[in-house]
Amino acid sequence: MIVYSLLYHTLLFVNIASAGLVTGGAAVMAAAYLPLLIELSPQETITVHQGIGRYIDRWQPKLAIIAMLTGGVELFFCKEPWQIVCVLGGVSGIFGLSVISHMVSVPLSRKIVAWMPAASEVQLRRMKVQWIQVHYLRSACALIGFLFYIVSVLLLVQF
Numbered sequence: 001m002i003v004y005s006l007l008y009h010t011l012l013f014v015n016i017a018s019a020g021l022v023t024g025g026a027a028v029m030a031a032a033y034l035p036l037l038i039e040l041s042p043q044e045t046i047t048v049h050q051g052i053g054r055y056i057d058r059w060q061p062k063l064a065i066i067a068m069l070t071g072g073v074e075l076f077f078c079k080e081p082w083q084i085v086c087v088l089g090g091v092s093g094i095f096g097l098s099v100i101s102h103m104v105s106v107p108l109s110r111k112i113v114a115w116m117p118a119a120s121e122v123q124l125r126r127m128k129v130q131w132i133q134v135h136y137l138r139s140a141c142a143l144i145g146f147l148f149y150i151v152s153v154l155l156l157v158q159f
Contacts, residue, residue, distance in 0.1 A: 008077055012153055015070035019094055022063045023146040026139040034132045042124050049112045067094045086152030093145020100138045105131065
């Protein structure tokens with residue numbers, strides 16, 4: 001029983017920590033960097049996107065996978081319907097973040113990095129605006145997922 005409890009609480013901790021880090025990363029980007037990004041010159045924009053790919057994007061997918069996997073494992077421990085709903089909401093939110101990232105944000109970022117000065121600067125500005133809008137959507141998905149995970153733990157503690 002003690003081993004079961006220890007494993008379960010470790011699972012909850014890893015789940016909340018990974019989902020929180022993914023959400024925090026997306027939130028910091030949305031709140032702090034996106035307003036700045038729109039004002040940058042074309043070369044600065046490319047430099048920022050190169051840095052995002054090198055330093056941020058290498059951790060976010062791994063943390064999202066951990067958050068989704070631990071959420072999936074949590075489902076086997078759920079005893080109440082509200083727990084299942086909350087955990088599925090958490091998995092769905094982080095999954096939404098991952099799908100949007102993989103299908104839209106990362107390819108768009110690659111296009112921005114590959115942009116050449118000979119091309120239209122208006123095209124780069126459109127891509128930046130689209131990337132920013134997509135990032136806000138990604139951030140909202142992450143936040144919703146994280147909140148569902150938090151609610152599931154708080155309700156678990158409450159009952």
